[in-house]
Amino acid sequence: MRVALIGTRGVPARYGGFETAIEEVGSRLAARGHEVVVYCRPADGEAILDEYLGMELVNLPSVRRRSLETISHTALSVLHRSLAGVDSAIVFNAANAPLLPVVRARGIPVATHVDGLEWKRAKWGPIGSRYYRMGEAMAVRWSDALIADAQGIADYYRDKFSAQTRLIAYGAPILTEPGSGRLRELGLEPHGYHLVVARFEPENHVLEIVRGYVASDAARPLVVVGSAPYSDEYTAAIHEAADERVRLVGGLWDQELLDQLYANALTYLHGHSVGGTNPSLLRAAGAAAFVVAFDVSFNREVVGPFAEYFADEAGVGAALRLAEADPASARDRGLDLQRDIARYSWDDVADAYERLLSDLAAARVRRPSSRGLARRQRFETAGG
Numbered sequence: 001m002r003v004a005l006i007g008t009r010g011v012p013a014r015y016g017g018f019e020t021a022i023e024e025v026g027s028r029l030a031a032r033g034h035e036v037v038v039y040c041r042p043a044d045g046e047a048i049l050d051e052y053l054g055m056e057l058v059n060l061p062s063v064r065r066r067s068l069e070t071i072s073h074t075a076l077s078v079l080h081r082s083l084a085g086v087d088s089a090i091v092f093n094a095a096n097a098p099l100l101p102v103v104r105a106r107g108i109p110v111a112t113h114v115d116g117l118e119w120k121r122a123k124w125g126p127i128g129s130r131y132y133r134m135g136e137a138m139a140v141r142w143s144d145a146l147i148a149d150a151q152g153i154a155d156y157y158r159d160k161f162s163a164q165t166r167l168i169a170y171g172a173p174i175l176t177e178p179g180s181g182r183l184r185e186l187g188l189e190p191h192g193y194h195l196v197v198a199r200f201e202p203e204n205h206v207l208e209i210v211r212g213y214v215a216s217d218a219a220r221p222l223v224v225v226g227s228a229p230y231s232d233e234y235t236a237a238i239h240e241a242a243d244e245r246v247r248l249v250g251g252l253w254d255q256e257l258l259d260q261l262y263a264n265a266l267t268y269l270h271g272h273s274v275g276g277t278n279p280s281l282l283r284a285a286g287a288a289a290f291v292v293a294f295d296v297s298f299n300r301e302v303v304g305p306f307a308e309y310f311a312d313e314a315g316v317g318a319a320l321r322l323a324e325a326d327p328a329s330a331r332d333r334g335l336d337l338q339r340d341i342a343r344y345s346w347d348d349v350a351d352a353y354e355r356l357l358s359d360l361a362a363a364r365v366r367r368p369s370s371r372g373l374a375r376r377q378r379f380e381t382a383g384g
Contacts, residue, residue, distance in 0.1 A: 002035040003357050004082075004089040004108070007074045007096045010040025010059075011052050014253045016199070017149070018092045018113070020279045021170055021349070023053065028350035029357075030054030037086065039077035041069070058082050066229075067128060070095055078102045088360035090147070090353075094118065095131070097138035104142065109360040111145040111166070114153065117274045137161065145356060145365045150276035152297040163368040166356055171346030172282035174338065178263040182256065186223070186249065188264070191327060193221045193247075194320060195265035195289070197258070197280050198272065200228035200235045205271030205294050207234065210241045212316025218245070218324060220266055225258070227251040262287035266330060267323045269316065270299065277302055288338035290330035292319040302344075306337035 005022050013019035026036045036055040041062045042048055049057050058080060062073035074096040083089075089103055092113045103110045118132045139146060140161045148154040148165040157163040180190045194213065198204040206226065213222045224242075227250050228235060242248060252258055262268060268289035272278045273296045281302055284291055293299040295309035308319045323330040359365045 001087040001357060001361055002037070002085055003029065004037045004039070004086045005092070006039045006077045006089055006103075007070065007092040008039075010038050010042070010057065011055065012049075014043075014046075017170060017275065017277075017279045018115070021113075021149075022092075024171055024346045025350045025353045026055045027053035028347065029354060032354070034354075034357075037082055039073070039080070041073045056082075071099070074099055075102075078106075083108065088357045090357070091143075094135035094139045097135040097142060100138065100142035104144075109144045109363065109365070111147055111356060111360060111365075112139040112143040113147040113149070114139055114157065114165075115149075115276065117153075117156065140368050144360055144367055146368050147356070148276070150298045151301055153276045157368075161368070164366070165368070166352070168349060168352045168356070169277045169344060170279050170282055171349045172286040172341045172344035173346070174342055175259055175263050175283075175287040178259045178287060180260055180264050182260050183264060185257070186247070186261075188221075188223065188261075190264040191266045191331070193223050193265060194218065194267045194269060194323075195223050195225070195261055195284075196269045196271070197225040197261075197284075198270075199226055200231050200238060202234060203272070203274045205273065207238050207241060208313050209269050209271050209316055210238055210246055212310070212313035213246065213320060214241060214243050215313060216317035216320050218317075218320045220324060222246045222269075223261065223265075224248045225250075225252050225261065259283070259287060262289050265289050266327060267292050267320065269319075270294065272299070282341065282344055285337050285341040286344075288331075288334040290323060290334040291337060292316070292323075302341070303337060304340070306333055306340060 005026055008018040009015045011023045013023040022038055026038055030036045038055050038057050040057050040059045042059055048059050060073055060076045062069045078099050086108050089108050089110045091110055094114045140163045146165040148167050149169050154165045154167050157165050196209055198206050200206055262284045268284040268291050270281050270293040273294050276298050285303055291303050291307040293303055293307050293309055295311045310316050310319055
């Protein structure tokens with residue numbers, strides 16, 4: 001098949017879950033003989049590649065404003081000549097749903113990966129939240145299939161739209177011998193620090209984690225990896241809350257160094273709350289980190305009884321005290337989680353995407369049900 005993956009920043013993966021999925025799945029599909037076209041919007045200063053891990057890359061510009069960047073790039077993508085001859089496509093992000101009719105008009109069956117509950121993110125404000133709610137309904141109406149990466153997301157589309165989804169989570173790379181030599185670059189020792197890896201957004205609870213750590217009597221430093229392109233105020237609040245024990249290292253794209261950070265942390269603190277299954281959580285679990293996660297269904301679905309959970313700053317402090325009081329037990333729980341997380345296999349994920357793309361190309365999909373959708377045509381923009 002010739003397949004297209006549309007609507008993300010593209011590859012190499014340097015940003016989030018969608019990009020990670022495209023790199024892992026797309027490279028596997030290419031290795032199996034499929035032609036994989038990935039639409040990319042490289043950031044300033046990034047190398048412009050035409051091919052990566054067997055995938056054909058189409059680099060297109062975008063309007064560099066938070067509210068327009070994704071949709072403007074996707075609009076150029078779905079109109080581009082390289083879509084000619086594509087057998088099936090996946091559009092990532094329900095925000096791109098208004099452009100689905102363009103893909104269908106070109107005779108290409110299309111699935112939408114709907115992501116998490118984006119309308120809950122504070123960064124979008126009331127107008128952006130309303131737009132995302134509209135996008136969800138449009139994705140249900142105009143997609144040939146929907147992809148959910150967590151059971152909680154699948155339940156949401158079933159309950160809200162009576163819509164069926166294909167449940168395809170992400171994979172967890174299992175890191176058995178990541179080493180620790182590069183920790184010296186950051187002045188760290190194995191199992192001698194706590195770790196956060198997240199974009200600086202309120203729904204990822206980085207600020208609460210930092211405040212909870214600062215209020216605790218933790219002796220080991222807190223290493224915070226991450227940044228945000230459009231969140232200056234929130235970033236400033238995190239810096240203001242930090243004390244001398246907190247090391248804010250910014251964004252890191254060196255995967256070897258990141259893997260060593262995950263694998264050698266005493267705890268990995270995960271505050272994500274609205275995005276479904278999160279690749280950073282899976283990577284930490286695959287590295288045998290002792291996970292302390294924000295208490296929502298998406299996180300419990302992934303790490304279950306092998307993690308500790310927090311709901312507020314006090315809960316962060318309690319988990320840190322637990323880990324520092326008994327590091328050996330924290331390490332054992334991380335190893336138990338690593339064994340369990342092997343059920344998240346990128347090879348299995350690629351198999352599921354391959355089946356879906358094949359079903360789309362052969363018209364073997366049953367479109368998401370629109371039963372009950374008519375009475376929701378207001379897109380539940382307030383209070384729903």
